Amino acid sequence: MNVTLTVNGVSHTVDVEDRTLLVHLLRDHLGLTATNIGCDTTSCGACTVLLDGESVKSCTVLAASVDGQSVTTLEGLADGERWHRVQEGFRAKHGLQCGFCTPGMVMAAVSLLAENPSPTAAQVREGLEGNLCRCTGYHNIVAAVLEAAEGSVAR
Amino acid sequence: MIPAPFDYVRADSADAALAALREHGDDAKLLAGGQSLLPLMKLRLATPGVVVDVSRAADLAYVREDGDVLAIGALTRHCDIVSAEVVTAHAPLLAHAASGVGDRQVRHRGTIGGSVAHADPSADLPTALLALDASYVVRGPAGERTITATEFATGFLETVLAPDELLIEIRVPKATGEAWGYQKFTRRAIDWATVAVAVQARGGGTAISLGNMGSTVLRAASAEAALAGGASAADAAQHADDGTEPAADVTASADYRRHLARVLTKRALAAAGRS
Known part of the structure; x- marks a missing residue:
């Protein structure tokens, strides 16, 4: 299925399996590997990203669920050379x-x-x-x- | 870890969800915030053929006053319950219990209806809602029916919901200005309750509910009766585990859970001003 989402201000349409988790879309399909997979069980928070500005654990969100929404990863925080x-x-x-x-x-x-x-x-x-x-x-x-x-x- | 393959169906309204359930029958599983279901699916403990995603059903995300009742849409997130002024004013026990669910990330995704329908006996919201005498409105092909919190859960992760029914609203009788207490014992901050106790005073009576003291959330009927009969809070709390059959697991033995139920009941009653 196609999922269209905005990541760090850039719109992407990605063809993923229905069961794809948001963290895998970010890491494997978009190459944004700052977001780590730690426990993979909603405990450790290493995979935390912002979904429409709010923190979520991206190992526990389906990529399909965020179609049309906006995701921010660590790569999207800095303003050019200027850090957040x-x-x-x-x-x-x-x-x-x-x-x-x-x-x-x-x-x-x-x-x-x-x-x-x-x-x-x-x-x-x-x-x-x-x-x-x-x-x-x-x-x-x-x-x-x-x-x-x-x-x-x-x- | 990734879930076993399934077909994804997005349902952005209650009607769309009911239509999807009608179409896919027993094979379909409703996905709300996913904070309980997705971990189970990743561990392959749940392998639905079709996932009907209702997480964006905006018509089911609301908190409003309806006379003497708070009406809360099933897709209302924990974080929105924590911050809703009508909840902190009229059901502070519920707002407090919601503030302790998982962590901030979980509370940004998880929903009250998802928690209720999942029917985990160690979950915060079902424990609080049982003490609040809440009822649950369910919609299916034959229309709507209302089920009390007492009748809703039938076993571990099991409820009276039929496969083609959707939980749409949680109704909480207002407990404005009434005393309450909530005690949750965990080994780590984000854990499910080893044992939780909710106390809600209402009109001179006191309701006590227990989380993780059996296969469903339970009312501490003996302790409630002792209080009603004039016993002190300390004496009533000694009956908190009467008739319960708590599980033993890696976090606690059954006897330890019984001990916790008595101690936490005493503390929750004290928090509610009963001594």
């Missing part, structure tokens, strides 16, 4: 170690800040409960999101 403020926050506070969870963490944080622009540290921790980091990096991840929330950059 959440990306800047992760760099400034070293909010990563191995980096595997990072794309999902960043996308979850972008969605969280869209819904709660000035969260407390506790609200950030709770807001990222759907994303697992196995390098014990939560402390710096929370600091990175708070940095992004406080940042003066308009984006």
Whole structure:
């Protein structure tokens, strides 16, 4: 079946099997491999992308279901050479170690800040409960999101 | 992991969904937010031949007041229930339970009707809705019928829904200003409840429901009767697990679940101002 969707501002029509998951459409059909597959069971959040601006786990969404909708992946966050403020926050506070969870963490944080622009540290921790980091990096991840929330950059 | 092959049918209204169910019969499975069904399909524990996707059925996504009742469309997402002012005003127990479903990503996709129809006994919303005396409106070829939360689930992931019926609305009697409590025990933040207890006061009485204490969500009838008979909350809570047959699994033994039911009932009653 054909699925037409906008990914990072570009419209695509992709011929996929009916059972194709959104994460496979992004990675295998569009070559957007920033979105990782971690647990593959809706637990770890590594595959988090934005669907019409809201975080979802792309391993648990059918590609067919998002026909006509808009998806943002990590590749779509930066404005040319200018990083998104959440990306800047992760760099400034070293909010990563191995980096595997990072794309999902960043996308979850972008969605969280869209819904709660000035969260407390506790609200950030709770807001990222759907994303697992196995390098014990939560402390710096929370600091990175708070940095992004406080940042003066308009984006 | 990917699901076994199936044919995908998109149904963007209740009528379109009913037509698809009529056409495909027993082979069809309704897909709402997919946060429970898709994981089961990926594990090949569910292998429907036809998936009827109702996730974009806009006519079933609403929260509105209907006299003394909150009428909630089956395709209303958890995140929209959490933030709906009429829910926080008239059924705060439901808003609170919805805020603890899975995680933010899950709450952006998952729906109240999907959760109810899936009938997982450890799910937050069916547990809360049972304490709220909710009822479920179902539409099928013969028209609509209303089923109480007590009668809806018949076993683990089993309900009274016929293959050609669609859950369209959840009706919650308003509990404005009434006390409530919700206690959920999990080992990790995003887990399903090991045990959950919902308490809802209403007109001088107190309803207590249990999540994951059997094959369906249950009312703690003995504890409710003890309270009605004048027992203290602490004494009534000792009867929370009366008559239950909780499962043993990797997270808890049956005896531990019974212990949790008693402790969590006591805490939920305390949260609702009963001591």
